Amino acid sequence: MGVEGCTKCIKYLLFFFNFIFWLTGGVILGVALWLRHDPKISTLLGLEYDGNHAPSTFYISVHILIAVGAVMMVVGFLGCYGAIQESQCLLGTFFACLVILFACEVAAGIWGYMNRDMVTKEMKNFYDNAYDSATKSNMQEKNNAATLVLKAFHETLSCCGKGTGTNLLTQLTDITGITNICPSNTFTSCHDRINELFHDKIYLIGIAALVVAVIMIFEMIFSMVLCCGIRNSPVY
Known part of the structure; x- marks a missing residue:
C-alpha cells in the first residue's frame, strides 16, 4: 500500500510539473509566433525579412524560440498524458526527450559562455x-x-x-x-x-539554468520511478 501511495504521489507530481512545462512552452511559442508574423515588429525595428538575404539575428532567435516552445509543448504533453495513463511507452519517450533537452541545455550554456x-x-x-x-x-x-x-x-x-x-x-x-x-x-x-x-552577473543566468536542469533531472527520476512502479504493479 505504501509503494502504491508513493507511485500515485509521483504520478500526480509528474503531471503537475509537466502541465507547467507544457503551459510555459505554449506561452513561448505564442510570443515567438507573434514576433515572427507581426509586420509591425519587423518594420519598426528595421528588420524586414527578405528571402534573398540571410535572415537577421532577430529572426534566427525567433525561430529558435518557436522550436523551443514547440518541443516544450510536445514533451509536456508526453509527460502529462503518460503519467495519467500510466503508459510505459509514453513515459519512456518522455524520458528520452528530457535527456536530449538536457544535453541541448548543457551545450547551449557552454556555447553561450564561450561566445558571451x-x-x-x-x-x-x-x-x-x-x-x-x-x-x-x-x-x-x-x-x-x-x-x-x-x-x-x-x-x-x-x-x-x-x-x-x-x-x-x-x-x-x-x-x-x-x-x-x-x-x-x-x-x-x-x-x-x-x-x-x-559579464559581471553571468552567474545569475547560470543559476537560472541550474534550476531548470535540476527540475529536469527530478522529472527524469520521477518518470523512471513511475515506469518501474507500473511495470512491477500486479495490475499489469
Whole structure:
C-alpha cells in the first residue's frame, strides 16, 4: 500500500510539473509566433525579412524560440498524458526527450559562455534598433510595437538609453510628455546593464539554468520511478 501511495504521489507530481512545462512552452511559442508574423515588429525595428538575404539575428532567435516552445509543448504533453495513463511507452519517450533537452541545455550554456562577447554585441545592436525606431515614431504613437519592446528592456534591466547622453535626453522627453519610455529616476544606460548581465552577473543566468536542469533531472527520476512502479504493479 505504501509503494502504491508513493507511485500515485509521483504520478500526480509528474503531471503537475509537466502541465507547467507544457503551459510555459505554449506561452513561448505564442510570443515567438507573434514576433515572427507581426509586420509591425519587423518594420519598426528595421528588420524586414527578405528571402534573398540571410535572415537577421532577430529572426534566427525567433525561430529558435518557436522550436523551443514547440518541443516544450510536445514533451509536456508526453509527460502529462503518460503519467495519467500510466503508459510505459509514453513515459519512456518522455524520458528520452528530457535527456536530449538536457544535453541541448548543457551545450547551449557552454556555447553561450564561450561566445558571451558576441551575444552581448548582438543584444546591444537589437536594443539600439529598438531605441532608434521607438524614439523616431514615439511622437506619433506612444504604444507602438517598438516602444513596447523598448519598455520591456527598460523595466526588466532598470535602465534607459544607449549612454549618458541619450539617457538624460530621454528622461527629459519623458518628463515633458513627448515620450513615455524610461522608468522614473533611472540613470544607468542599457549598454552598461547588458555588459553587467553577460559579464559581471553571468552567474545569475547560470543559476537560472541550474534550476531548470535540476527540475529536469527530478522529472527524469520521477518518470523512471513511475515506469518501474507500473511495470512491477500486479495490475499489469
